[in-house]
Amino acid sequence: MRLRRSLAVTTALVAGATLALAGCGSSTPETPGGAATDAATDAPTGGATDSFPITVTSALGETTIEEEPVRVATWGWGSTEAAVALGVFPVAVAEQRWTVGEGNLLPWVEEAFDAAGAEHPALLTDDGTGATVPYEEFVAAEPDLILAPYSGLTQEQFDLLSEIAPVVAYQDGPWTTTWDDVITISAEALGRTAAGEEVLAGISDFLAEARAAHPEFEGKTFAGVWDGDGVMSVYTAADARAAILVELGLQIAPSVGELDSSDGGFYFDLSYEKIDALTADFLIMYGPSEEEVTASLAKPELQAIPAIAAGQVVKVYDPVTVSSVSPPTALSFQWEGGMPSLIESIAALLAE
Structure with a gap:
């Protein structure tokens, strides 16, 4: 069984952002309905379709994103993939040392970057638990947004990172954000809620097909x-x-x-x-x-x-x-x- 709709949507979104590589999506002419779309899939493409500033509330504080992010960094789990599926290629991501070892990207992430011809992101040092945050590496990446909706950030870490760039954390507790909320929260922060709905619709189709088949x-x-x-x-x-x-x-x-x-x-x-x-x-x-x-x-x-x-x-x-x-x-x-x-x-x- 294949994730047909989600894959098509993701491919279209990735292709639409290829020219920007480091997280700035390219844009295409808008349709009469207002959102830019890909003719083959009707999937939103290009840059943000929502209006800024955008305010996102998390368990650790309220974050206001003044304008469309161009350089996005991710921390924790799943937000890198959510950003890429939405057409944004982060400039820095948390390494997954237990999964693929130091200096490597997750295979599905690497495949997406390579398919789009996007430059690989910097890898932020993570001991495997997320307990220690490499603040200097975040500073060096010069992000204008840090996505961490599924992470273990503490209040102190959130506050310190917020001095570098706006930070979007989890809504309830550490490491408890659902897979769909990771996508929804990331889409909201990036100003791409329409694209987020398309990605979620594709995954829902996949799950519904699997449930019906079993x-x-x-x-x-x-x-x-x-x-x-x-x-x-x-x-x-x-x-x-x-x-x-x-x-x-x-x-x-x-x-x-x-x-x-x-x-x-x-x-x-x-x-x-x-x-x-x-x-x-x-x-x-x-x-x-x-x-x-x-x-x-x-x-x-x-x-x-x-x-x-x-x-x-x-x-x-x-x-x-x-x-x-x-x-x-x-x-x-x-x-x-x-x-x-x-x-x-x-x-x-x-x-x-």
Whole structure:
């Protein structure tokens, strides 16, 4: 299954911004309706279509963007892909050291930049947690907007970054912004809400097609987990990688909510002594490699989880694959090894 509409929209938007490379979209003549469009797809192209100044409110403060951003920097997860899907190529992005190593771009991001002939962005040093912000590198990038709607920014970090450029953070809590809100918030900040609606419509079509193709998903319960040393990390309903699967008709197992000790966080740790209470039709176990996931599933202690004892587990492993669905982004939805592969793996398990 392919993300046909979203891919077409993204391609049109990317092509429309190629001349500007560093985040300044080129523009095309406006239609009578007011928005510039691509004749082949009716997708908005070119620069911003909304009026500035624009004010965006987040959990960390109110941010006013006086004019259309030309040099955009991103921090956290998903905002780089959202910007690119909207036709804006950031000049600086957070490195994803765990996924692709130091000095590399995520494959779906690199493919989009290369397809447009856009100059690769500077990589902002990130230790893998986002806990330390490289302020000097942000200064060197000279951004006029910093997008961080899915990040772990603290109030102090937000305030310091705001001295460099306007910062758009999360609306509720750190690392809990949904995949669609990342796109919506980014589109609002960039003045491209019409383009954002087109991208979201394409993804919605993809999810609706997947749900219709797999009626066996309806009502099946699952829990997303990551095995640790003596504890099992369980993803809550606030986690975007779990929430996206609900769009397919699946349900987060009630036991997840009953055991949740995160106080609104995106995961909680469950000790091995209590894991027998984690009941679900199946588990999705994430891990750094197939060998490590297989080793975890073989642990005697984990046989207390009914789904593991019954062999009802979907394995998602290796950093790139895990990242492509944790959570999916505006570009990784269409990546063959990401959501399409996960959907088929779930379908294969439920068919057994």
